[in-house]
Amino acid sequence: MARYELVKRSVALITLTNPPVNALSSAVRHAIAKSMECALSDPKVTAVVICGENGSFCGGADIREFAGPLKGPPLVPLLDAIEAGEKPVVAAIEGVALGGGFELALVCHYRIAHSKARLGLPEVTLGILPAAGGTQRLPRLIGISAALELITTGRHISAQEALKLGIVDQVTEQNACEVAVEFALRAVAKPLLSRRVSMPCKPREIRSAAVMGIKRECLHGHEQDLGMVPSLGTMGRGIAVCLARVGISVIAVESENKLLETGRQMVIGMLERDAKRRGVSASLNLLKFTISLQDLKDVNLVIEAVFEDMALKKRVFQELSKVCRPATLFCTNTSGLDVDALAGVTDRPHLVVGMHFFSPAHVMKLLEVVCGPRSSSETIATAMSLGKRMGKVRVAVGNCPGFVGNRMLKPYIDQATFLLEEGDFGFAMGVFRMSDLAGLDVGWRVWKESGLTGSDVDPENPPRRRQGRRYCPIPDMVCEKGRFGQKTGRGWYMYDKRGGTNAKPDPLIQILLETYRSKYGIQPHNISNQEIIERCLFALANEGFRILEDGIAARPEDIDVIYLFGYGFPRHRGGPMFYASMVGLERVLERLEHYHQAHPDVPHLKPSPLLKKLVACGSPPVQKWREHIKTMHSHL
Numbered sequence: 018m019a020r021y022e023l024v025k026r027s028v029a030l031i032t033l034t035n036p037p038v039n040a041l042s043s044a045v046r047h048a049i050a051k052s053m054e055c056a057l058s059d060p061k062v063t064a065v066v067i068c069g070e071n072g073s074f075c076g077g078a079d080i081r082e083f084a085g086p087l088k089g090p091p092l093v094p095l096l097d098a099i100e101a102g103e104k105p106v107v108a109a110i111e112g113v114a115l116g117g118g119f120e121l122a123l124v125c126h127y128r129i130a131h132s133k134a135r136l137g138l139p140e141v142t143l144g145i146l147p148a149a150g151g152t153q154r155l156p157r158l159i160g161i162s163a164a165l166e167l168i169t170t171g172r173h174i175s176a177q178e179a180l181k182l183g184i185v186d187q188v189t190e191q192n193a194c195e196v197a198v199e200f201a202l203r204a205v206a207k208p209l210l211s212r213r214v215s216m217p218c219k220p221r222e223i224r225s226a227a228v229m230g231i232k233r234e235c236l237h238g239h240e241q242d243l244g245m246v247p248s249l250g251t252m253g254r255g256i257a258v259c260l261a262r263v264g265i266s267v268i269a270v271e272s273e274n275k276l277l278e279t280g281r282q283m284v285i286g287m288l289e290r291d292a293k294r295r296g297v298s299a300s301l302n303l304l305k306f307t308i309s310l311q312d313l314k315d316v317n318l319v320i321e322a323v324f325e326d327m328a329l330k331k332r333v334f335q336e337l338s339k340v341c342r343p344a345t346l347f348c349t350n351t352s353g354l355d356v357d358a359l360a361g362v363t364d365r366p367h368l369v370v371g372m373h374f375f376s377p378a379h380v381m382k383l384l385e386v387v388c389g390p391r392s393s394s395e396t397i398a399t400a401m402s403l404g405k406r407m408g409k410v411r412v413a414v415g416n417c418p419g420f421v422g423n424r425m426l427k428p429y430i431d432q433a434t435f436l437l438e439e440g441d442f443g444f445a446m447g448v449f450r451m452s453d454l455a456g457l458d459v460g461w462r463v464w465k466e467s468g469l470t471g472s473d474v475d476p477e478n479p480p481r482r483r484q485g486r487r488y489c490p491i492p493d494m495v496c497e498k499g500r501f502g503q504k505t506g507r508g509w510y511m512y513d514k515r516g517g518t519n520a521k522p523d524p525l526i527q528i529l530l531e532t533y534r535s536k537y538g539i540q541p542h543n544i545s546n547q548e549i550i551e552r553c554l555f556a557l558a559n560e561g562f563r564i565l566e567d568g569i570a571a572r573p574e575d576i577d578v579i580y581l582f583g584y585g586f587p588r589h590r591g592g593p594m595f596y597a598s599m600v601g602l603e604r605v606l607e608r609l610e611h612y613h614q615a616h617p618d619v620p621h622l623k624p625s626p627l628l629k630k631l632v633a634c635g636s637p638p639v640q641k642w643r644e645h646i647k648t649m650h651s652h653l
């Protein structure tokens with residue numbers, strides 16, 4: 018009732034053999050269960066393809082069996098097991114995938130359909146519902162309204178419509194089984210998490226947590242003499258407050274006693290003020306402070322918020338692996354480092370996830386939950402649910418440098434600094450105030466780590482270019498003068514005091530700019546507001562399109578939520594992607610092409626393929642973009 022063979026040395030091919038339509042009789046279910054067991058236990062097998070004999074995938078349940086008692090393995094646990102397996106399973110759909118056959122295809126991690134195939138859930142026409150997961154998996158795959166329509170009408174759809182709806186990953190004119198085998202080989206190295214449509218996971222309940230890094234110390238090395246006013250914005254403190262105020266007991270960790278003591282006073286002060294504002298009593302009894310990692314041996318979850326330094330973070334996670342119980346979840350608040358590289362140094366990569374808070378963490382609503390390729394669904398669900406308990410707006414994002422928000426910021430800030438270099442607009446650009454608030458040293462450290470600046474780089478060879486593209490060194494020059502923004506009282510602007518918020522233009526920056534421009538023979542010219550807006554915001558949205566193509570964000574709406582709740586994007590504009598759609602994608606494309614032509618050494622201005630594709634499809638509204646994004650490589 019099913020044939021099992023090994024093809025291409027490592028792909029288990031399971032062919033259903035129950036003519037005429039390979040219905041899921043008890044014998045077929047039994048044969049599938051046995052074959053899957055073989056495939057999953059055989060180390061030679063790296064992937065599985067399920068297909069049907071005689072040009073038909075599977076016509077569904079064997080209705081002749083409906084009358085009698087259930088014989089053989091029940092369908093639902095069998096399907097759940099296929100989906101949960103650790104080897105990719107690809108459905109090769111020829112002929113029909115109907116009812117239970119469609120539900121079988123839905124538990125496969127990928128679906129390839131022949132162009133003549135037809136799919137559907139016709140149960141309703143027999144007066145029953147798709148009871149083997151179809152009502153649960155289909156809405157998760159294609160959204161509630163499209164799924165409801167298919168389930169309630171029982172309509173059969175073509176392979177082309179299935180592709181458009183996001184049900185199948187590829188439509189082929191060739192032999193679907195052969196295409197599926199090739200596809201399966203390519204899928205071997207890819208994470209399976211996001212391909213399990215039902216994501217059967219429950220979040221864990223978190224009762225206790227530890228936060229690492231609560232007191233900003235003086236800047237290290239030669240920066241130390243600048244002194245430092247601990248700002249309320251430091252992440253660990255804000256995160257500790259967020260946890261304690263929702264009743265989670267918190268152990269706050271610092272690296273040394275002096276810092277711990279100041280940190281303790283600040284956290285307690287913040288919590289007391291917060292409780293007073295909300296008219297409740299401060300939950301100080303939930304807080305413990307320590308410099309000893311040994312004290313973390315019993316916590317459910319750790320949120321690491323130490324300096325943005327990969328080597329330090331790796332050391333911390335290695336230590337935590339030794340100290341904490343095997344089931345403890347490890348979260349990192351890194352603002353852009355590789356979450357998977359951190360997971361890799363632990364003894365539990367599946368329990369590692371990014372929880373990227375925004376400064377100040379006890380005020381800002383946004384939380385990016387960064388899903389590493391090895392983060393388990395339970396880990397992601399727990400981070401999402403903990404964020405919800407903390408009152409955050411949570412967005413699951415994929416793991417890439419800067420994730421979604423900060424990755425999009427790079428082209429935006431680049432444009433702002435290029436405009437500063439070229440033009441005479443002054444400082445009326447939001448991005449400079451924002452950078453002063455966040456701390457200019459943060460970006461400086463990142464650029465140094467990526468080899469864009471620092472002692473090993475010759476700034477004049479060639480000047481104003483790094484790694485083959487345009488580079489503006491002015492932000493480095495500002496940092497070299499010890500101007501790190503609000504916290505040092507000087508940055509792009511000057512402030513009344515360290516930590517002050519009252520920004521005034523600083524004549525010294527004007528002089529720095531003039532000297533710089535005359536050194537490089539740059540003739541400042543007037544730049545219109547329109548050009549400033551277009552270059553900054555269209556570059557921002559362009560990176561958003563790339564993020565969608567790369568599968569780092571699931572929807573354009575997620576990107577907009579991130580910018581509205583984490584980056585102060587004006588609410589009435591709806592977020593960068595919605596703004597682009599309101600301006601008109603055709604116009605955005607035309608302007609990006611224009612600016613890219615004028616600045617060919619700025620790759621971020623090159624229109625993304627997705628933007629071009631959307632324009633070619635008639636610029637559909639934001640809600641429809643998903644139909645045009647094929648994310649075989651989703652990172653979520």
Ligand code: NAI
Nearest residue numbers: 230232233234251252271272322323324325351352374376
């Ligand atoms: P910070 O410099 O204010 O705080 C880092 C703290 O970690 C310091 O108090 C330091 O004493 C402590 N620390 C260092 N080594 C430690 C160890 N071994 N054990 C315990 N504590 C240790 O830095 P900030 O700004 O709070 O950033 C922390 C993390 O949060 C970084 O990964 C950063 O990228 C990220 N982040 C920062 C945001 C911001 O706006 N500042 C926003 C979102 C994320």
